[in-house]
Amino acid sequence: MSNKKSLAARANAKARRKSLRLHGTIARDLGVLIVSGRYKPGDILNGEIDASDRLQVSRTAYREAVRILAAKGLVESRPKVGTRVSPQARWHMLDPDVLSWIFEFEPDDTLLSNLFELRKIVEPEAAALAAMRRTDEELEIMEKALQGMATHTLASEAGRLADQEFHSAMLRASGNAFIVSLTSGVGAAVSWTTIYKQRQNPLRRDPIPDHQKVFEAVKASDPKAAHAAMLNLVELAQLDTTNSRKPRTKAASSARS
Amino acid sequence: MSNKKSLAARANAKARRKSLRLHGTIARDLGVLIVSGRYKPGDILNGEIDASDRLQVSRTAYREAVRILAAKGLVESRPKVGTRVSPQARWHMLDPDVLSWIFEFEPDDTLLSNLFELRKIVEPEAAALAAMRRTDEELEIMEKALQGMATHTLASEAGRLADQEFHSAMLRASGNAFIVSLTSGVGAAVSWTTIYKQRQNPLRRDPIPDHQKVFEAVKASDPKAAHAAMLNLVELAQLDTTNSRKPRTKAASSARS
DNA sequence: TGAACGATATAACTCAGACAATTTCATGTT
């Protein structure tokens, strides 16, 4: 049967953007359905044979997808019971994939402000730590990212990547493995926010000076200044976002890249 | 042939304590090998057929285990290349499982102090938020946990669970989904620290008053006091830990590799 | 000389179908 072939081909075509395998695409699809509320906590997913039948994939592939979701705390499966969606409190909200699935559609305001809340708590402290611990190499990386933001505008993909890289390098420079693992969360927020701002209000404050201030403080090994500058940076970012947000505009599908 | 049966039986017996399936136990075993440094970033795991042969399990089970590890950022697998251990910066350090695997053996001092560093950043702020947002139900839960710590001593499992529950309830009361998802990390640190302290120094300061102070501040809806009390609490906990740690107390401050 | 292109080998990936293990639930027994 050429059935499976065409199936796999279609699935792969759909997921080519990140070279996901079949199980990966299934996990993403189900994951999005869950975090978007289409499946609610407590719901029981269809049985393996049933579900894999509908998706026209083998049970193996479907099961591996479920393993992925379970590993991220989204579901839990038991014999005789089935696979049930876990309560939101068990979800690994800071998992890069979970976060990207959340941002696949426009996340609700509460979640977004929660994420900013966390950023305002962690990033200033991370900057302060970075001011004390940064190596020259890390400093150089941050400077390059800053230049990247300047040359390419934030309207371009390259510019946004530079922005993310700046924040990412800052977290790495904090020298704290756990803070580093928050990078993806910050990155998602940064990128999504920037895209959103760009769409709503193309002409806005130049973000370079704010970043420059943080950089200077870190370079000068001044923790307090770094803390203040970073807090200011994040607060302004949030302000721009919430100000420009209008009720229920449609979502951008490319929240991540 | 009773070969597989005995195998599955043995594996399950080994993991009965948490009703892990076969793939779960394999994932845990491999995960521990990775986070403990037995497999280093860049290393390529044995091929599926080879590895599953050695472990005497089916390729299916082994593959599902690898999917779990991949979902947690520990490994990445590609055709023609194999499954390679990812650089530490990609690991999901705050994933409950990863964390528990790290704490399976005595974690190194740097990591432990990093975790406390994050706690000192997040938990006080969480307490401050909780002071503003807590519901009466949440307050009640915290009070119950406090009583639990008092009646059962911290030497007992019940007491330690109560301690965890107190911190967990505090994070939940912060009303921030992302902060809530840090619960497991805090819990791991709390429980491990307590056990360790208990082992090293059975007679130590009574922790109840410190917790009581935090609770009172949250009950009184006083964010600043809650922040201060929680910071004090975490700092004392860390102090006890590092003080009682004896042999290889090298540098706790330099977080460089 | 070197750069683009194509074959090849190798690993993960996907499939299919069978059987085993676990847990819930209903039933019957003491």
Added chain:
DNA sequence: AACATGAAATTGTCTGAGTTATATCGTTCA
């Protein structure tokens, strides 16, 4: 009423085969 027993449903595990992606290397062409 409490407890043991068994049946049913669902995930879990196994086997073995074929498929697909990709790094490597050799070939051809500029």
